[in-house]
Amino acid sequence: MRIRLIAIGTRMPDWITTGYQDYAARLPRELKLELIELAVEHRGKNADIARLRDAEGAALLKAAGDARIVAFDEHGKQQDTVGWSRALDGWMQGGRDVALLIGGPDGHAPAVLAKAESVWSLSKLTFPHAMVRVIVAEQLYRAWSLLNNHPYHRA
Numbered sequence: 001m002r003i004r005l006i007a008i009g010t011r012m013p014d015w016i017t018t019g020y021q022d023y024a025a026r027l028p029r030e031l032k033l034e035l036i037e038l039a040v041e042h043r044g045k046n047a048d049i050a051r052l053r054d055a056e057g058a059a060l061l062k063a064a065g066d067a068r069i070v071a072f073d074e075h076g077k078q079q080d081t082v083g084w085s086r087a088l089d090g091w092m093q094g095g096r097d098v099a100l101l102i103g104g105p106d107g108h109a110p111a112v113l114a115k116a117e118s119v120w121s122l123s124k125l126t127f128p129h130a131m132v133r134v135i136v137a138e139q140l141y142r143a144w145s146l147l148n149n150h151p152y153h154r155a
Contacts, residue, residue: 001032001091001092001096001097001098002032002034002098003031003033003034003091003097003098003099003100003140004033004034004036004097004099004100005034005100005133005136005137006036006038006063006064006099006101006102007035007037007101007102007129007133008038008039008040008056008060008104008105009037009038009040009102009104009130010037012037012130012133013130016130016131016133016134019133019137019138020035020133020134020137022137023134023138023141024137026141027140027141027144028144031092031140033137035133036063038059038060038063039059040104041053041055049106052106053103053108053109054109054111056104057108057109057110057111057112058109058111060101060103060108060109060112061112061115064101066097067096067097067098067099068091068094068096068097068098068099069098069099069101069112069115069117069118070098070100070116070118070119070120071101071103071108071112071113071116071118071119071120072100072101072102072103072119072120072122072136073103073107073113073119073120074107074121074126075119075121076118076119076120077119077120077121078121078122078123079120081142081143081146082146084139084142085143085144088144089147102129102132102136103129104129105129
């Protein structure tokens with residue numbers, strides 16, 4: 001099974017890239033995590049934010065293809081670590097690829113939220129979009145470690 005983390009935004013700070021790559025590399029071969037970065041639409045002074053968000057949404061959906069879509073959104077359902085591990089177990093049993101979507105600076109387009117099979121919130125806190133990549137990669141590794149009785153997760 002392949003998990004694609006599809007994110008609006010490129011040119012991340014080195015520490016974000018290093019953190020993401022560290023956790024992604026810890027996952028086993030059969031649970032490949034792939035990062036796909038998509039460009040942020042240019043936001044000028046009088047930008048039509050809804051149009052830009054829709055364009056970013058179309059790019060996210062195109063990159064997701066026919067994978068199961070999980071969108072990260074501040075209004076989504078919060079999952080604890082056990083919830084992540086249960087979801088991961090279900091995804092692995094289903095055998096279908098998964099696309100985890102991180103929207104742009106103005107959130108997800110309505111089309112993305114409508115197509116998503118799940119909408120999750122990482123926290124009531126607001127995180128920089130770049131940091132979400134590291135958090136998601138770490139939580140996927142933590143969920144996998146919980147499923148496999150690996151000592152990384154201690155609860």
